[in-house]
Amino acid sequence: MTPSELLHIRLYNQLLSMHALTEPREVVAWMGAMQSQALEMAKWAIGSRLKQSTAKEITAALNRGEMIRTHILRPTWHFVAAEDLRWMYGLSYPRLKPVYRSYAKMLGADESLLYGLIPLIEELLSGGRHLSKQELGSALAEKRVALDDNHLSMLLSFAELEGVIVNGELDGNRQTFTLLEEWVPYLPAISREDALSRLAGRYFSSHGPATLQDFTWWSGLTVTECRQAMEMIRAGFIRETIDGKECWMPSDIQTPPSDFVSARLLAPFDEFVVSYKDRSELIEEAHYGKVITKNGIFLPTIMLDGRIIGSWKKSTKKNVPRITLTFFGEMPKKTLSLFQPEVERVEKFYT
Secondary structure: OOHHHHHHHHHHHOOOOOOOOOOOHHHHHOOOEEEEEOHHHHHHHHHHHHHHHOHHHHHHHHHHHOOEEEEEEOOEEEEEHHHHHOOOOOOOOHHHHHHHHHHHHHHHHOHHHHHHHHHHHOOOOOOOOOOOOOOOOHHHHHHOOOOHHHHHHHHHHHHHHHHOOOEEEEEOEEEEEEEHHHOOOOOOOOOOOHHHHHHHHHHOOOOOOOOOOHHHHHHHHHHHHHHHHHHHHHHHHHEEEEEOOEOOOOOOOOOOOOOOOOOEEEOOHHHHHHOOOOOOOOOOOHHHHHOOOOOOOEEOOOEEEOOOEEEEEEEEEEOOOEEEEEOOOOOOHHHHHHHHHHHHHHHOOOO
16 A cells, blocks of 8 residues: 555545535544644534534534533543543543643642542532633632632643533633533443443544554553554454554545545644654655644644645634635645635635
């Protein structure tokens, strides 16, 4: 298999060529988890994988609790389908807790004090309340608990870590918090082994062809855990050596015709870019810094048939969204014309 063929299959598995899914929740569930920094732009990561969608529709799905935005996996912000949250969180917890404790230590925060305040957060949110960080801070202050912004953030992080709160409804562009038990339907627990198998199957189905190193990076799990998970799903996946790397993909792979053209504008931190440890197939080394900054920010990108060829920006003038494309080099008019429908699609999405 050539690198071009690898990218062609990834486009299909990542829902960036042809598929039959129609709902935001279906996209997130298929992908397993989708990184969601910069919430408003992250909505396009879902919308770009649907034939017809708007940012308002993605917001509505979030506000119905079909998808949850929370810290999970590496850890960082992700969209997760509601039914997947608990078992995926169970896998992440052992890796997340040391990270959060390290944050608390850097702040000089009293961990035991913060944990002692979690029942108060439960009280403030009970009865289906959805409150923003600022509203929770004010409510705590009324109870004579004064926390600065950093310590309030740390308290909410610990409450999220312990499975007490998750992000709830959006209040305009403000994210709120609500109680996990009241917002996400309860499902029977599954074993850690089943959860590992499920996560590996979800990743390699939606992101393959991919390597062990890619899966380890995406999941935040140890190499040993990832090897164990991959061994569990071995029967349903095939392996191809590409440029000396063993890549896994579904054995029942289907792809669109080889002449299918995929000209897309990808969201910042889009799974097509962020979810692989090795990105050499899709980004030329000379342009790497134009896609991923030194401090780890992934920019919105222009993608043609699996390769990143530029970046884009969204601006607003008189409440009308405008998209500006910047290519890494000179592009023929024929190539430029491929992206006009996509520009119009993004502008319509945010209208």
